[in-house]
Amino acid sequence: MSDAVPAPSAPMVRFDNVAKRYGALTVLDDLCLDIARGEKVSIIGPSGSGKTTVLRMLMTLESINDGVIWVEGEPLTHMQRGDRLVPAAPAHIRRIRAKIGMVFQSFNLFPHMTALQNCIEAPMTVLGMKRSEAEARAADLLDMVGLAEKKGHYPSQLSGGQQQRVAIARACAMRPKIMLFDEVTSALDPELVGEVLEVIRALGREHDLTMLMVTHQMGFAKEFSDRVCFFYQGKIAEQGPPAELFGAPKNERTRQFLNAVLEAG
Amino acid sequence: MIWDWAFAFEILPLLAQAAVVTIEATVLGFLIAAILGLVLASLRIAVPATAWPISVLVELIRSTPLLIQIFFVYFVFPKWGLVIDAFAAGVIAIGIHYAAYCSEVYRAGFDNIARGQWEASIALNLSSWTTFRDIIIPQAIPPVVPALGNYLVALFKETPLLSAIAVLELMQTAKIIGSQTFRYTEPITLVGAFFLVMSLVSAAGIGALERHLNRRPTR
Numbered sequence: 355m356s357d358a359v360p361a362p363s364a365p366m367v368r369f370d371n372v373a374k375r376y377g378a379l380t381v382l383d384d385l386c387l388d389i390a391r392g393e394k395v396s397i398i399g400p401s402g403s404g405k406t407t408v409l410r411m412l413m414t415l416e417s418i419n420d421g422v423i424w425v426e427g428e429p430l431t432h433m434q435r436g437d438r439l440v441p442a443a444p445a446h447i448r449r450i451r452a453k454i455g456m457v458f459q460s461f462n463l464f465p466h467m468t469a470l471q472n473c474i475e476a477p478m479t480v481l482g483m484k485r486s487e488a489e490a491r492a493a494d495l496l497d498m499v500g501l502a503e504k505k506g507h508y509p510s511q512l513s514g515g516q517q518q519r520v521a522i523a524r525a526c527a528m529r530p531k532i533m534l535f536d537e538v539t540s541a542l543d544p545e546l547v548g549e550v551l552e553v554i555r556a557l558g559r560e561h562d563l564t565m566l567m568v569t570h571q572m573g574f575a576k577e578f579s580d581r582v583c584f585f586y587q588g589k590i591a592e593q594g595p596p597a598e599l600f601g602a603p604k605n606e607r608t609r610q611f612l613n614a615v616l617e618a619g
Numbered sequence: 620m621i622w623d624w625a626f627a628f629e630i631l632p633l634l635a636q637a638a639v640v641t642i643e644a645t646v647l648g649f650l651i652a653a654i655l656g657l658v659l660a661s662l663r664i665a666v667p668a669t670a671w672p673i674s675v676l677v678e679l680i681r682s683t684p685l686l687i688q689i690f691f692v693y694f695v696f697p698k699w700g701l702v703i704d705a706f707a708a709g710v711i712a713i714g715i716h717y718a719a720y721c722s723e724v725y726r727a728g729f730d731n732i733a734r735g736q737w738e739a740s741i742a743l744n745l746s747s748w749t750t751f752r753d754i755i756i757p758q759a760i761p762p763v764v765p766a767l768g769n770y771l772v773a774l775f776k777e778t779p780l781l782s783a784i785a786v787l788e789l790m791q792t793a794k795i796i797g798s799q800t801f802r803y804t805e806p807i808t809l810v811g812a813f814f815l816v817m818s819l820v821s822a823a824g825i826g827a828l829e830r831h832l833n834r835r836p837t838r
Contacts (some may be wrong), residue, residue, distance in 0.1 A: 475754075
């Protein structure tokens with residue numbers, strides 16, 4: 355295993371010719387994408403364009419068929435042996451994965467644990483934090499997402515928006531450098547979307563996080579992100595600053611997609 | 620008179636002793652079944668390569684009579700140098716037999732866990748062991764407690780099979796009393812009544828446990 359120190363110039367995340375296939379179906383084709391430290395990148399596109407797969411591969415929820423994903427200059431699911439890359443040992447994957455957190459469309463809170471317990475489970479068992487310390491931090495994080503007084507509630511006693519905010523606090527409790535948001539407002543009633551987006555906005559403002567989000571909230575993507583990538587049929591069809599991509603899309607597919615989405619309201 | 624109360628009271632102490640053996644066999648047998656069943660079901664998930672051999676083993680055990688398995692452990696194992704006394708052989712055979720059923724119950728419990736729970740555990744970097752202990756087991760077990768309880772009662776009611784290898788449990792004791800006194804009515808009836816009462820008590824206990832487990836909001 356190489357003990358090379360990651361170059362400071364290395365991007366936070368690099369997808370290097372990454373491909374994902376299910377049998378004959380190619381979901382992602384030769385994906386190349388660099389994400390800089392602290393950058394906020396939104397991924398948009400029609401369903402089936404492979405956008406969620408990008409996040410799931412980075413979180414190691416999906417294997418990749420080709421290419422290499424790099425995190426701070428280190429391969430995620432590979433290890434360097436000599437000049438070759440070999441499949442990584444689980445310990446290596448866990449070490450790199452510790453830099454990444456994820457928030458899911460369907461929250462995926464642990465239903466048998468209270469909001470607070472959800473937020474201390476991983477810090478205690480993975481980071482080895484003492485209960486008192488983990489609880490203090492979790493209380494701070496729940497306060498940050500505006501749920502300080504709900505810490506003793508079970509997920510079933512919370513609204514969708516509240517559950518998703520707990521999920522964000524839970525992910526933050528592991529102090530990731532990279533946060534992935536996978537359509538985090540899609541399962542919410544419309545009136546609850548705002549409170550979740552507000553939390554993400556605050557997170558981006560106050561923390562030095564690299565953020566990668568798949569979203570259908572075009573307004574939010576436009577206002578929040580540094581860069582927007584439009585995926586179409588497993589490829590990045592167009593990417594650029596939100597003002598450009600939304601204001602003057604160059605690709606015909608992008609135009610069609612944005613028109614369809616904006617018409618739907 | 621067909622029923623002799625004096626005789627019934629006379630044999631009661633003997634039957635009470637035998638009842639202890641029956642209960643011991645039930646508790647130990649179910650302990651093996653519950654633990655081994657959980658190990659089998661977990662192994663199936665944790666090590667996919669074991670899934671096929673385990674399902675063959677489970678099918679084999681479920682598709683052959685318990686009595687044959689008891690005989691097998693007691694009479695055939697010694698041929699391979701594994702000599703076990705009758706009680707232990709009986710408990711092991713019953714335990715393994717019901718482990719096969721329990722493993723299927725646990726499997727149903729695991730299958731009911733949403734994929735998102737596993738994925739959230741990966742995203743939080745929990746180890747496989749922590750995921751299992753803290754996330755999966757606490758959600759998978761409570762819903763299957765009634766099914767496990769049913770197997771406990773079923774196992775209990777099958778312990779008379781141990782009389783076939785002369786374990787001095789209730790049935791064997793009743794048979795011995797009958798053959799010595801030529802009175803079968805009282806011992807066999809009392810044994811039946813004992814099983815009835817214990818089964819009803821167990822069912823009530825399981826119901827209470829179920830209500831206790833469901834009190835905590837889960838979903």
